Amino acid sequence: xxxxxxxxxxxxxxxxxxxxxxxxxxxxxxxxxxxxxxxxxxxxxxxxxxxxxxxxxxxxxxxxxxxxxxxxxxxxxxxxxxxxxxxxxxxxxxxxxxxxxxxxxxxxxxxxxxxxxxxxxxxxxxxxxxxxxxxxxxxxxxxxxxxxxxxxxxxxxxxxx
Numbered sequence: 001x002x003x004x005x006x007x008x009x010x011x012x013x014x015x016x017x018x019x020x021x022x023x024x025x026x027x028x029x030x031x032x033x034x035x036x037x038x039x040x041x042x043x044x045x046x047x048x049x050x051x052x053x054x055x056x057x058x059x060x061x062x063x064x065x066x067x068x069x070x071x072x073x074x075x076x077x078x079x080x081x082x083x084x085x086x087x088x089x090x091x092x093x094x095x096x097x098x099x100x101x102x103x104x105x106x107x108x109x110x111x112x113x114x115x116x117x118x119x120x121x122x123x124x125x126x127x128x129x130x131x132x133x134x135x136x137x138x139x140x141x142x143x144x145x146x147x148x149x150x151x152x153x154x155x156x157x158x159x160x161x
Contacts, residue, residue, distance in 0.1 A: 038077060038095055039102075040124055044157035046071040047128075051153040073157060080106070095122070103142065104131065121146070127159035 045068055048057045061071060074081040080091045094105040101121040110116045119142035120133035132143040135151045143152045 038075060038093075039097055040075050040095065040122065040129055041077070043072055043074045043160045044129055045160055046073060047156045047158050049153065049155050050148040052148065052150055055148075072160070101146070104133070105139075106133065119143075127161075129157040129159065131155045131157070 046058070046061075048055060050056070058071070070083075072083065074083075075093075078092055078094065080093055082089045082091075091106045091108050093107075096103040101123045104120045104122045105117050106120065107115055107117045116137060118133055119136065119139050120131055121143050122129065122131050123146070124130075130146055132146045132148075132152055132154045134141050134143050135153075136142070141151070146154055148154045
């Protein structure tokens with residue numbers, strides 16, 4: 001069971017999501033996704049998460065009672081939206097598809113309100129999106145390969161139709 005908790009924490013923290021409370025006074029224009037589309041726009045189902053040599057698959061999550069509805073993630077314009085346990089968490093992203101692999105920068109406010117950016121890479125093959133996100137807060141810490149490690153998480157997502 002501990003390994004499922006790790007996956008939930010990794011999803012919330014490494015993606016760089018920001019909790020949005022019901023009465024968040026920051027709601028409004030700055031928290032709305034841009035209408036512009038990105039190459040990875042869509043709703044995805046989390047198929048697996050791997051970090052520090054521990055891999056949690058869709059089957060593992062299902063056995064733990066995590067429904068598909070609770071494994072969804074939406075990319076809309078410059079925003080990744082994760083809905084978990086009745087909360088909506090957002091991360092604002094910047095993609096560079098001109099690089100191989102493509103790069104993704106994920107920015108959110110930390111608990112003190114300071115903006116923090118995490119650096120990663122992505123690839124889109126058909127309807128499968130693979131993200132490798134690093135915990136480092138410097139562009140030089142960006143992962144260069146789709147491998148999990150102590151500081152990098154790999155997440156595989158399947159686009160919903």
